[in-house]
Each structure stands twice: as structure tokens, then as C-alpha cells.
Amino acid sequence: MVRRLWFAILAAAALFSAGGTSAQTQAPETITLASTTSVDNSGLLAAILPDFTKATGITVHVLALGTGQALDTARRGDADIVLVHDPEAEQKFIDDGNGLSPKQIAWNDFIIVGPGDDPAHVAGGKNAIIALTAIATKEANFVSRGDKSGTNALELRLWKRAGIDPKSGAGSWYKDIGGGMGAALNAAAAMPAYTLSDRGTWLSFKNKGPLKIAIEGDSALINRYDVIELNPKTHAGAKLAPAHQLAAWLASQAGQDAIGAFRVGGETLFNPSAADPK
Amino acid sequence: MSDFATLADAFASRELWQIVGLSLTVSVSAAGIATLLGLPFGAALAVWRFPGRGAIVVGANALLGLPPVVVGLVLYLLLSHSGPLGSLGLLFTPGAMIVAQTVLALPIVTALAHRAAEERWAEYGDALMDLGASRIAALPALIAMARAAMLTAALAGFGRTVSEVGAIIIVGGNIAAYTRTMTTAIVLETSKGNLPLALGLGMVLIGLSTMICASAFALVGRAGWKPGGV
Numbered sequence: 001m002v003r004r005l006w007f008a009i010l011a012a013a014a015l016f017s018a019g020g021t022s023a024q025t026q027a028p029e030t031i032t033l034a035s036t037t038s039v040d041n042s043g044l045l046a047a048i049l050p051d052f053t054k055a056t057g058i059t060v061h062v063l064a065l066g067t068g069q070a071l072d073t074a075r076r077g078d079a080d081i082v083l084v085h086d087p088e089a090e091q092k093f094i095d096d097g098n099g100l101s102p103k104q105i106a107w108n109d110f111i112i113v114g115p116g117d118d119p120a121h122v123a124g125g126k127n128a129i130i131a132l133t134a135i136a137t138k139e140a141n142f143v144s145r146g147d148k149s150g151t152n153a154l155e156l157r158l159w160k161r162a163g164i165d166p167k168s169g170a171g172s173w174y175k176d177i178g179g180g181m182g183a184a185l186n187a188a189a190a191m192p193a194y195t196l197s198d199r200g201t202w203l204s205f206k207n208k209g210p211l212k213i214a215i216e217g218d219s220a221l222i223n224r225y226d227v228i229e230l231n232p233k234t235h236a237g238a239k240l241a242p243a244h245q246l247a248a249w250l251a252s253q254a255g256q257d258a259i260g261a262f263r264v265g266g267e268t269l270f271n272p273s274a275a276d277p278k
Numbered sequence: 279m280s281d282f283a284t285l286a287d288a289f290a291s292r293e294l295w296q297i298v299g300l301s302l303t304v305s306v307s308a309a310g311i312a313t314l315l316g317l318p319f320g321a322a323l324a325v326w327r328f329p330g331r332g333a334i335v336v337g338a339n340a341l342l343g344l345p346p347v348v349v350g351l352v353l354y355l356l357l358s359h360s361g362p363l364g365s366l367g368l369l370f371t372p373g374a375m376i377v378a379q380t381v382l383a384l385p386i387v388t389a390l391a392h393r394a395a396e397e398r399w400a401e402y403g404d405a406l407m408d409l410g411a412s413r414i415a416a417l418p419a420l421i422a423m424a425r426a427a428m429l430t431a432a433l434a435g436f437g438r439t440v441s442e443v444g445a446i447i448i449v450g451g452n453i454a455a456y457t458r459t460m461t462t463a464i465v466l467e468t469s470k471g472n473l474p475l476a477l478g479l480g481m482v483l484i485g486l487s488t489m490i491c492a493s494a495f496a497l498v499g500r501a502g503w504k505p506g507g508v
Contacts, residue, residue, distance in 0.1 A: 046454065063453065077364070078358050
């Protein structure tokens with residue numbers, strides 16, 4: 001019996017080495033896309049990438065990270081292409097020689113969501129700066145991602161434009177949770193608190209609790225998604241050719257149609273914009 | 279996993295069983311490797327006296343609380359393409375997840391095996407040596423004598439690996455249909471606000487690990503061992 005137990009353990013070990021080997025000799029037609037939680041958790045990539053795989057035979061492994069982490073993963077050479085939404089971080093990535101010029105493939109918008117009883121009296125407004133000023137003045141709870149994501153970067157730019165240093169509210173009304181969009185929405189629903197969210201994650205999020213959209217429709221809240229191919233000079237080891245195929249497909253008619261056709265609860269989450277960037 | 283609305287949907291899909299399969303493959307492999315290495319190593323620490331032995335024993339016990347997220351981060355930096363082991367191409371693969379969990383389980387198995395072997399060695403060491411056994415030949419005898427405690431050591435290693443998420447989400451990347459396990463799927467569903475599904479997956483995971491531990495004890499029982507005894 002002892003022998004049988006050892007046999008089972010050995011079998012498990014054999015399984016491991018087999019798994020390890022096949023993982024190392026991955027089919028060459030697999031590429032890694034470093035992307036953001038907002039495009040993956042909303043279901044967009046799961047909905048459209050099978051079309052790409054069918055058309056090209058290329059399988060895409062998606063890493064759903066914040067924009068900062070996604071760019072850093074690609075910078076280290078651990079991804080073959082990125083799909084992100086923070087123009088400033090993207091520019092730095094490109095200026096550092098890591099990427100070629102970004103190609104916008106879709107846009108939607110950010111919204112500020114908050115408790116239904118609206119303690120800062122901002123609901124229905126169209127101006128994010130005015131709303132944030134009111135939230136800070138009333139010291140109403142506000143959840144920040146605090147994770148260097150594209151959403152976090154925009155939030156910090158908005159505070160700056162409002163002339164407010166939200167860190168002065170750290171420990172009281174300004175809650176920097178250091179987490180993803182989902183974690184921020186879960187926290188905001190529980191407190192409750194205001195937070196900045198991309199519309200895609202918000203629409204597909206299932207634990208809204210007392211939260212409602214407070215601010216939408218400000219042109220400062222446009223959310224642009226760019227695909228960036230890696231610079232062959234610095235990333236010669238990446239799978240650049242299949243990655244280029246993905247970038248081209250996302251901007252192609254077929255890719256744009258697939259993005260536009262993706263809906264959650266009858267609503268379009270991402271507006272294709274390769275032909276007419278916002 | 280993004281298409282599951284409820285646990286009922288999840289049960290009806292093949293994706294869930296693929297996730298369950300990968301979870302078990304990774305955690306059983308890692309616990310198995312940790313057991314293969316940890317039992318003899320723990321027993322050897324009881325049998326041999328050499329300089330630094332005490333430090334290794336203290337080290338193994340200290341590492342019982344090794345933070346998974348730190349193991350994940352260090353392995354990530356090692357396995358990254360810009361890191362020293364990048365050429366292995368292991369990052370964001372199931373292989374990397376097994377390596378991470380093996381690192382986490384090894385100190386647990388080693389420390390518990392050492393404790394069990396040390397007691398037996400104190401009791402029977404002289405007798406074993408009198409019988410003319412060499413120290414190396416005494417190792418399997420010692421492990422067999424303390425087999426119930428050794429099984430507990432192996433299961434403690436499995437308990438660590440099957441429940442772990444901090445390390446594998448970093449080195450595995452939680453890639454759908456490739457490196458997504460039960461624990462990383464629970465994190466993902468929680469982040470999507472799908473709390474009932476996340477909780478349901480948690481129940482499935484607890485059920486599975488309970489079944490595996492129960493099977494191990496049943497196996498021991500049939501072989502005439504008594505858990506907790508010798």
C-alpha cells in the first residue's frame with residue numbers, strides 16, 4: 001500500500017514534468033496580450049478574440065492588469081503586445097523605446113458613480129471637476145484605485161485640474177485602496193463612496209449595491225483604448241509578426257465590427273474608432 | 279469564466295471542469311514534488327548531525343509562514359524574460375505555478391517530516407543502527423515507521439498549495455483556459471462583483487480538497503494505518 005501511495009505521488013510528478021514540457025514548447029502561434037481589466041473583465045476580449053483565432057490560427061493569452069502594470073510587463077519582455085488606456089503612460093512607454101506608435105481601436109467613457117442618496121449633491125451633473133470639488137468640500141467618501149492604472153491616472157489628473165490634493169483627505173474621506181476597478185467598486189458599494197469607473201466595467205459589474213451613476217458626459221471623461229506594438233529594436237525576442245496580425249485585425253473592419261457588436265444588457269460598451277479616432 | 283452568470287451556468291460548462299482540472303494538476307503536482315523532496319530531506323535532518331543542521335531546521339520552520347505573494351514576486355522577477363531564468367519561457371505557464379507552489383509547500387513538508395522522524399529516531403535510532411543498517415538505509419525505514427505523520431505532512435503541503443492564490447496569480451497571470459485555477463477564478467469573479475458565483479466556486483474548492491484528504495485517509499485506513507497513530 002505504501003508502494004501504491006508512492007506510485008500515485010510519482011505519477012503526479014510525471015504529470016508535472018509533462019505539463020512543464022508542453023508549456024515550454026508552446027505552439028508558436030500563441031501570443032501574450034497585456035491588457036487592462038476594463039477590456040477583459042467586461043467580457044470584450046473573450047467575445048471577440050475567438051473570431052481572430054478562427055481567422056488567423058493565433059491563440060491570444062490575455063493578462064488582465066492595470067495599464068501601468070501591463071506596460072511594465074511588456075517592457076520586461078513578458079508580453080508581445082499591449083492594449084491599454086492611459087495616453088501619458090503610453091507616450092512614456094514609446095519615448096523609452098519600448099513601443100511603436102499607438103493605434104486607437106475603441107473608446108467609451110468614464111463615469112463617476114456614487115451612493116444613491118448623493119451626500120455631495122453632485123448627481124446629474126456633467127462636469128467632473130465641479131463634482132470632485134464638491135466631494136472634497138463635503139468630505140464625502142471617495143475610493144481611489146491607487147494602482148497606477150489608466151483610470152487611476154485620469155483620476156489624479158482630474159484632482160490636479162480641480163486644484164485639490166486628495167492625499168490631504170487620506171485616512172478620512174479619500175480611500176486609496178490600491179486595487180483593480182472591481183475591488184474599487186466593491187469597496188465603494190460597501191462604504192458607500194464615490195469612485196471613478198470606466199463605463200465598461202460598471203455596466204458589467206454585478207455588485208452595484210447602492211451605487212448609481214452621478215456624473216457622465218464630460219468630454220474630460222473620454223476613455224481611449226490604444227493597441228501598441230512593441231518596438232523591434234528593443235523587443236526583438238517578442239512574437240512581433242503574430243502580434244502585428246492582432247493589431248491589424250483589431251483595426252480592421254472585421255475586428256471593429258466585432259467590437260461594436262459586443263453588448264452587455266443591450267448596451268454597447270465599446271465604440272469602434274480605428275477609422276475615426278476620438 | 280467571464281460568461282458564467284451563476285454557479286448553475288458554471289457547472290454546465292466545460293470551462294469549469296477545465297479550471298478544476300488545472301487547479302488539481304498544479305496543486306497535487308506541487309504537493310507531490312514537495313513530498314518527494316521534503317520527506318527524505320526532513321528525515322535526513324533527523325538522522326545526520328552536521329554543521330548548519332540546526333539552522334536548516336529553524337529555517338524550514340520559519341518558512342512555514344512564507345508569504346505566497348513574495349514567492350510569486352521573486353519568481354516573477356527570476357522567470358521574466360529580462361530576468362536570469364527568462365530563457366526557460368516558464369512565466370505565465372502552469373509550470374511556473376507548480377514551481378511557485380512547490381517552493382511554498384516544501385518547508386511545510388520538510389518541517390513536519392523532520393519533527394516526526396526525529397521522535398522515531400530518538401526512540402529507534404540505536405536499534406536501527408545495531409541491526410547494521412547504514413544511515414541512508416535507515417531513512418525509508420524511518421519514513422515508513424512514521425507514515426501516518428508523514429501523510430499528515432504531505433496533506434499539509436497539499437492544503438497549502440490547493441488554497442494558494444497570491445503566488446500563482448503573479449507567475450501564472452490568470453489566463454483564461456490556460457493558467458486560470460479555482461482560486462484565481464474566485465479572485466476574478468469577486469473583482470467582477472459576482473459574489474454569489476465567487477462564493478459557489480469557493481464551496482466547490484473546499485469540497486474538492488476535503489474529498490482528496492478523505493481519500494488519502496481512507497487509503498491509509500485500508501492499509502491498516504491509523505491516522506494519528508503509527
